[in-house]
Amino acid sequence: MRNAEECAEGAGPFITRLTWRLEEGGTAVWESRAARKRGTLAVRPAGAAESRARRAGAASLDRLRRLNGVAAVSFTIGGTLFALGAALAQLSTERPTTSATIYFIGGAFFTLGGYASLVQAINAPRRESTAGTLTTHRFRWWSYEPGRIDWLSTFVLFAGTLVFGVNLLDSFLQGLTTQQLNRLVWAPDMIGCLLFLISGHLAIAEICHGRPCIHRRSLGWWIVAVNQLGSVLFMVSAVAAFTRPETGSEVNVGIANWGTLTGALCFSVAGVLQAFERP
Numbered sequence: 001m002r003n004a005e006e007c008a009e010g011a012g013p014f015i016t017r018l019t020w021r022l023e024e025g026g027t028a029v030w031e032s033r034a035a036r037k038r039g040t041l042a043v044r045p046a047g048a049a050e051s052r053a054r055r056a057g058a059a060s061l062d063r064l065r066r067l068n069g070v071a072a073v074s075f076t077i078g079g080t081l082f083a084l085g086a087a088l089a090q091l092s093t094e095r096p097t098t099s100a101t102i103y104f105i106g107g108a109f110f111t112l113g114g115y116a117s118l119v120q121a122i123n124a125p126r127r128e129s130t131a132g133t134l135t136t137h138r139f140r141w142w143s144y145e146p147g148r149i150d151w152l153s154t155f156v157l158f159a160g161t162l163v164f165g166v167n168l169l170d171s172f173l174q175g176l177t178t179q180q181l182n183r184l185v186w187a188p189d190m191i192g193c194l195l196f197l198i199s200g201h202l203a204i205a206e207i208c209h210g211r212p213c214i215h216r217r218s219l220g221w222w223i224v225a226v227n228q229l230g231s232v233l234f235m236v237s238a239v240a241a242f243t244r245p246e247t248g249s250e251v252n253v254g255i256a257n258w259g260t261l262t263g264a265l266c267f268s269v270a271g272v273l274q275a276f277e278r279p
Contacts (some may be wrong), residue, residue: 005130011202011210014149020130028054028132033207033220035134036124036150039064039279043132056125060136061279067120072275074113079230079268081106086261090254100171106264107161107168113271114158121150153202160195163188181243193235200228223273230266233259 010016016032025046034040039061042051055061085102092098122143125134145151167188176184203224207215215221237259240252250256 009209011149011205013147014152014205014210016149016206016209018127022132023130026132027051030127030134032148032150035127036121037064037068037220037277037279039125039134041127041132041134054132054134055279056134057136060123060125060134063123063139064120064125065278067116067123068274068278071113071116071120072271074109074116075271075274076268077271078106078109078113079264079266079271081109082264083261083268086257086264090257090261097172100168103171104168107164110267111158111161111165114154114161118151118154118158121148121154124150149202149206153199153206156195156202157199160192160199163195164192167192178243178245178248182245186238186242189238189241190235193231193238196231197228197235200224200231204228219273219277223270223277226266226270226273230263230270233263233266237263 006018006020008015008018018030020028022028022043026044026048028044029042029051031041034042035056038053039056040053043054044051081102085099085106088102089096089099119141122140122145123137125136127133128135143151146155167185170184170188173180173184207213207218207220207224213221237256240250240255240259242251243249244251
């Protein structure tokens with residue numbers, strides 16, 4: 001049971017924002033994304049008109065900054081390579097293996113970015129007392145914390161990149177039947193897109209605290225919104241890439257390629273924006 005002096009907000013079972021009174025007077029506000037991305041919480045001393053950001057320790061901020069940089073660069077490069085691969089598939093006469101190779105390298109960067117995001121969530125500073133401070137723990141490469149929305153969102157994202165890896169590897173296979181194409185290439189693509197959408201939905205719930213919201217002045221909100229748009233476009237592309245058993249051709253090759261290209265550009269733009277959401 002939570003202290004009567006605390007006010008929790010969130011989505012379903014997840015707490016995304018917590019407000020409480022400090023022993024010395026005033027209030028403190030912890031937000032999941034702010035603590036994870038910037039290593040801060042907001043403190044308003046008694047009698048003060050505005051809140052001030054109170055940061056975690058230097059070691060915690062340094063690790064968050066490094067992990068954020070790895071994720072931002074990885075998503076930017078991965079999105080750019082996916083867009084290039086889709087452009088070649090749609091506009092060039094290059095062999096299909098050329099686009100497949102570019103996709104595969106881009107997918108490796110996506111996986112690295114997904115894992116860096118998960119490790120950042122794992123090592124985010126924690127609020128563990130009624131004092132207006134964040135606690136830094138020893139660095140970990142892995143943890144299992146499905147009760148935290150930031151961990152769950154980044155874990156689902158990372159899982160989605162791994163499933164995409166299966167799709168990208170299978171795309172090199174030659175001589176597949178229509179059924180094998182749909183099972184080995186299209187199905188992992190659909191599952192990966194679905195996991196990206198779920199991850200994006202959790203990220204929106206985290207930053208909006210469980211309610212629909214538009215925060216035009218929030219960099220984090222723009223990153224989440226652009227990423228989710230990219231996930232929607234990837235899903236449209238995946239649906240259009242289904243191979244019809246009766247004809248042996250995709251539903252719509254143009255939509256599949258353009259959906260991948262525009263969705264990848266969204267992830268690349270979000271990666272650039274993410275570079276600025278750091279401690």
